[in-house]
Amino acid sequence: SVNFLGGALRMLFPFTMGMLLSRHFKPIKVRGAFWICSAVLLVLFTVPYIEGTSPISWNGLYEAFCIIVIFPILVWVGASGNTTDKRSTQICKFLGDISFPLYIVHYPFMYLFYAWLIKNQLFTFTETWQVALGVYFWNILLAYIVLKVYDEPVRKWLAARFLSKKSK
Structure with missing residues (x-):
């Protein structure tokens, strides 16, 4: 029941924050928003597990800070930016198009990768980077296939079935 409650909270907060941002969005002018957000995410995702469990979990505190504070700010900054060249526009469109399929397909492969790491007792980046890179690109390819197929x-x-009824 603890995992269910924690999972529900992890899903409900971002959804609710996303709805709040979408309804009350006031853009600011941000030059290079895509690259700024990408750099911040890269830094946040490279932070290793933070030890410490008593009286609080430092890693949990870090994750909560990212989810509650940093990610909504990044969504706001990213949505405020405009692409200024063809290449950035193509990259942003591609990433936006595959974001939902990638969210769906990456989860089982992440756990298969973890199981492989544990089974083979591989714990360092130098031992696993090739497979991690393969899993990374496989997930992007699979997400693209799921998007198109x-x-x-x-x-x-769904649009043809339900949106056409509204116009009649």
């Missing part, structure tokens, strides 16, 4: 056709079908 499932996500876009289903969205098109």
Whole structure:
């Protein structure tokens, strides 16, 4: 029950914050928002596990800070930016298009990768970077396939089925 409650809170807060941001969004002018947000995410994601469990988990505190404070700010900054060249526009469109399929497909592969690490007693980056890179690119490729084969056709079908009724 603790995991269910924790999972529900982890999902409800970002969803609620996303709804709040989408309804009350006031953009600011941010030059290079995509690259700024990318750099901040890279730094945040490279922070290793933070030891400490008594009286609080420092790693949990770090994750909560990221989810409650940093990620909403990054969404706001990212949504405030405009792309200024063709390459940035293409990159942003591609990443936006695969974001939902990637969110769906990465989870089982992440746990398969973890199981492989534990089974083979591999604990350092130098021992695993090749496989980690393969898993990374596999997930992007699979997300793109899911986007083209499932996500876009289903969205098109749903739009034709339900949005056309509103206009009649």
